[in-house]
Amino acid sequence: MPGLGFACLLLALAVCLYGIGASVYGARSGRVEFAESGRRAVYALAAILTVAFAVLEIAFLRNDFAFNTVADTSSRTTPTFYRAAAVWSSQEGSLLLWAWLLSLWSSLALFVTRRRMREVAAYATSILLGFVAFFVGLMIFYANPFATLSRVPAEGVGLDPLLRFPTMMIHPPMLYSGYTLCIIPLAFGMGALLARRVDADWIKAIRRFAFAAWLFLGVGVLLGARWSYSELGWGGYWGWDAVENASLMPWLTGTAFLHSLMIQEKRGMLKVWNVSLVLATGTLAIMGTFLVRSGILNSIHAFGGATLGVPFVILIGVLIGSSIYLVVSRRDMLRSQHRLDSLLSREAAFIANNLVLVGLCFVIFWGTYFPLISEAFTGQEASVGPPWFDRYTVPLALVLVLLSGIGPVIAWRRATLANARRNFLVPVLAALATLAVLAAVGVTHKGFATAMFCCASFVFASVLQEFWRGTRARRAMTGVALPRAFVELVRRNRRRYGGYVVHIGIAVLFVGVAASSSFQHASELSLRPGQTSKVGSYTFRYVRPTATLTPQYDRAHTGSTLALGAVLDVTKGSRHVATLEPSEGFYSSGDPSQGTVGSLIGGQPVSHISLNGGITRDVWSAVAPEIEAPQLQRIVRAGNATLGPEEAIIALGVLAREYLKRPPPAQFHFIVSPLVMWIWLGGLIVVAGALIAIWPAPSTVRRRVAARSLARAGRPLVRA
Amino acid sequence: MGLLTAVLIVLLLAGVVALVGAPLRRRHGPDQGTPTAGEAGESRDGWLAPGSDPALDDLEAAREAKYREIRDAELDYRTGKLSAEDYGSIDADLRTEALEILDRIDRARGDAETPGSERDDEQG
Numbered sequence: 001m002p003g004l005g006f007a008c009l010l011l012a013l014a015v016c017l018y019g020i021g022a023s024v025y026g027a028r029s030g031r032v033e034f035a036e037s038g039r040r041a042v043y044a045l046a047a048i049l050t051v052a053f054a055v056l057e058i059a060f061l062r063n064d065f066a067f068n069t070v071a072d073t074s075s076r077t078t079p080t081f082y083r084a085a086a087v088w089s090s091q092e093g094s095l096l097l098w099a100w101l102l103s104l105w106s107s108l109a110l111f112v113t114r115r116r117m118r119e120v121a122a123y124a125t126s127i128l129l130g131f132v133a134f135f136v137g138l139m140i141f142y143a144n145p146f147a148t149l150s151r152v153p154a155e156g157v158g159l160d161p162l163l164r165f166p167t168m169m170i171h172p173p174m175l176y177s178g179y180t181l182c183i184i185p186l187a188f189g190m191g192a193l194l195a196r197r198v199d200a201d202w203i204k205a206i207r208r209f210a211f212a213a214w215l216f217l218g219v220g221v222l223l224g225a226r227w228s229y230s231e232l233g234w235g236g237y238w239g240w241d242a243v244e245n246a247s248l249m250p251w252l253t254g255t256a257f258l259h260s261l262m263i264q265e266k267r268g269m270l271k272v273w274n275v276s277l278v279l280a281t282g283t284l285a286i287m288g289t290f291l292v293r294s295g296i297l298n299s300i301h302a303f304g305g306a307t308l309g310v311p312f313v314i315l316i317g318v319l320i321g322s323s324i325y326l327v328v329s330r331r332d333m334l335r336s337q338h339r340l341d342s343l344l345s346r347e348a349a350f351i352a353n354n355l356v357l358v359g360l361c362f363v364i365f366w367g368t369y370f371p372l373i374s375e376a377f378t379g380q381e382a383s384v385g386p387p388w389f390d391r392y393t394v395p396l397a398l399v400l401v402l403l404s405g406i407g408p409v410i411a412w413r414r415a416t417l418a419n420a421r422r423n424f425l426v427p428v429l430a431a432l433a434t435l436a437v438l439a440a441v442g443v444t445h446k447g448f449a450t451a452m453f454c455c456a457s458f459v460f461a462s463v464l465q466e467f468w469r470g471t472r473a474r475r476a477m478t479g480v481a482l483p484r485a486f487v488e489l490v491r492r493n494r495r496r497y498g499g500y501v502v503h504i505g506i507a508v509l510f511v512g513v514a515a516s517s518s519f520q521h522a523s524e525l526s527l528r529p530g531q532t533s534k535v536g537s538y539t540f541r542y543v544r545p546t547a548t549l550t551p552q553y554d555r556a557h558t559g560s561t562l563a564l565g566a567v568l569d570v571t572k573g574s575r576h577v578a579t580l581e582p583s584e585g586f587y588s589s590g591d592p593s594q595g596t597v598g599s600l601i602g603g604q605p606v607s608h609i610s611l612n613g614g615i616t617r618d619v620w621s622a623v624a625p626e627i628e629a630p631q632l633q634r635i636v637r638a639g640n641a642t643l644g645p646e647e648a649i650i651a652l653g654v655l656a657r658e659y660l661k662r663p664p665p666a667q668f669h670f671i672v673s674p675l676v677m678w679i680w681l682g683g684l685i686v687v688a689g690a691l692i693a694i695w696p697a698p699s700t701v702r703r704r705v706a707a708r709s710l711a712r713a714g715r716p717l718v719r720a
Numbered sequence: 721m722g723l724l725t726a727v728l729i730v731l732l733l734a735g736v737v738a739l740v741g742a743p744l745r746r747r748h749g750p751d752q753g754t755p756t757a758g759e760a761g762e763s764r765d766g767w768l769a770p771g772s773d774p775a776l777d778d779l780e781a782a783r784e785a786k787y788r789e790i791r792d793a794e795l796d797y798r799t800g801k802l803s804a805e806d807y808g809s810i811d812a813d814l815r816t817e818a819l820e821i822l823d824r825i826d827r828a829r830g831d832a833e834t835p836g837s838e839r840d841d842e843q844g
Contacts, residue, residue, distance in 0.1 A: 007729045015736060036743035044736040051732065199778045200785065265785050411801035412792055413810055419803055466799065473798035
């Protein structure tokens with residue numbers, strides 16, 4: 001089947017090139033049939049790439065090591081669950097996933113807009129096909145997922161153990177869905193500029209796609225943070241890593257766009273700003289993919305090689321150049337229809353929010369690309385670490401959270417000082433009350449956390465006040481009971497109140513970040529069984545060692561050959577809190593030079609953390625067993641010398657028994673962090689709010705139903 | 721390359737040609753005229769779905785946005801974010817703007833219907 005897969009790629013490239021030509025010709029000449037044919041080329045492309053992706057997925061599930069990619073990133077010992085996800089762990093597979101997802105989203109976007117903005121859609125079609133052609137071209141010329149090996153190995157190398165984590169099944173598709181969805185607004189934005197149709201119609205057409213891109217990217221970022229916290233063994237969820245930052249930047253500009261587009265829809269303002277944000281978000285999405293796949297910056301998340309750097313740099317250069325040209329050449333058409341009425345208005349708050357978000361994005365951009373910038377100017381690669389990022393992002397994050405509480409209580413167009421005073425009274429009192437409580441508890445010495453808790457209280461109070469006043473107003477208008485008035489209020493104003501829920505989620509998330517980063521207790525030390533360590537007010541006791549053999553007994557179900565760990569008893573005072581069982585998995589390296597026994601455990605060891613999470617605090621533990629201890633290495637050496645590959649597992653059994661009988665001291669990492677769960681809860685609230693906001697309003701649904709009914713009623717009349 | 725692979729590739733190719741080529745074949749069919757934008761002169765009517773007019777679409781989008789603005793202003797007033805005086809002035813402005821848009825929609829509909837009916841007459 002590799003032949004079918006590669007033929008699909010060739011066919012996909014041909015369809016892209018045809019579709020680009022047909023769409024551009026159709027748009028320029030006005031020949032509708034060519035534009036329609038170009039649109040159908042996108043549908044055909046989605047079908048072709050679905051077949052290609054299915055071919056590769058089946059190869060992974062069937063352990064078809066004739067495929068180079070399968071042999072490099074999967075193995076028979078890799079659990080089926082992870083074999084299915086291994087497709088996108090490779091360079092080649094992830095490029096295919098990118099192209100496939102873009103073809104699917106493009107098909108959906110073009111299907112939804114098939115009866116509107118045909119000229120804009122025709123240009124957008126050619127741009128979307130251009131992106132897919134780029135990725136398909138990369139696969140054909142640089143990273144062919146269907147390349148085969150002349151000699152088929154009996155076993156593959158296996159999936160990188162770091163990626164054997166449940167959320168890795170959905171983290172990359174979520175992130176890539178976000179990236180590819182960012183391309184839809186970019187394509188329509190460019191299409192609108194090319195067709196000189198820069199009214200609100202294109203914004204209306206892509207609004208849901210922009211929202212979906214924002215949602216998918218946000219979920220992807222959060223799942224990545226969760227993976228980092230639960231899998232990487234360092235206990236953090238955000239390390240300002242280049243690839244993490246790359247996914248955050250388009251999310252920030254996307255957030256800015258979702259706010260500023262409302263100003264264009266309502267007031268016809270900020271047209272240049274909005275189209276620039278859309279183009280910047282799409283470009284940042286491509287740059288994010290470039291960072292993961294080019295290997296140009298060091299990152300724990302970068303899985304690519306250096307071969308793709310030049311094509312990506314050319315693409316990004318073309319994107320930036322054409323974006324600037326289009327915006328500058330169409331600046332006359334992008335003039336605002338109105339001016340800002342007052343600095344005390346929701347428009348002004350949104351503009352401030354946009355400036356902070358773009359400022360945050362700029363800081364992160366500078367810090368992320370600083371190694372490249374410094375190398376270009378000084379010839380030496382220098383990088384900035386988390387303290388540099390924290391210095392600039394913390395104050396901006398505080399202002400952002402504060403603005404998310406200010407925006408909801410200010411009116412559109414203009415507000416009076418008297419009204420503002422009345423509306424801000426409760427939120428300000430809530431913030432002051434929080435400050436008083438924090439002072440009473442004695443934790444105001446942590447400046448960032450104190451400020452964030454106060455800002456978050458301000459947001460909670462302002463949003464809850466909005467819900468309360470809105471519900472009360474609804475009840476006064478309709479006379480229904482409060483619960484029904486509340487439901488009707490949200491149902492009739494989904495974007496507004498869904499957005500407010502998102503604001504609450506963001507505030508909850510930042511409370512979790514502030515608390516867990518400011519009040520964390522951590523300890524790293526070596527312990528023998530029976531020894532204890534005090535971390536904050538908790539005591540960790542190393543009760544006994546554990547050892548498990550072969551994949552089917554692997555506690556974390558990740559396919560490790562051997563896992564060595566510990567049973568820990570956690571107490572607070574005299575109260576038992578939890579029993580934790582962290583371990584470290586050892587994986588086969590497939591390297592014969594390590595010996596028959598050594599190669600079974602010579603791969604990259606991966607920590608399987610154990611944590612007891614709660615709404616108020618997480619108790620987190622990781623262990624690094626001393627596998628290099630002399631008594632264990634003696635067994636490995638003896639096994640290497642005397643046992644063949646079939647019997648090598650026996651030596652691991654002996655090693656496991658020896659570890660249980662005479663355990664060497666193990667290195668432990670303990671963390672007690674308050675409110676970490678608030679980060680994940682905040683994320684869930686954000687998702688819930690986004691779903692409320694993105695859901696079609698009842699009036700729209702009714703209109704569509706009515707339109708369909710009319711169409712149905714109309715058809716027989718036309719026929720008659 | 722096996723026979724099955726070759727057959728699948730041919731089937732895929734045939735499907736793609738059928739799907740992508742359908743609009744071109746329809747346009748060249750005996751019963752179809754050539755109402756393309758290019759041949760229809762500058763009006764580019766061929767771009768439009770039946771009953772669609774870009775200027776009218778823009779105006780209808782503007783009308784919806786204005787209605788939403790009126791509703792939002794009312795909600796802002798009822799939730800205490802606008803004083804009665806400010807609300808009265810903003811609401812009056814918004815309603816005037818909405819009426820202007822409705823007038824323009826009426827004019828655009830009138831303009832759109834006249835040439836459309838002429839064309840219908842010609843075709844009839």
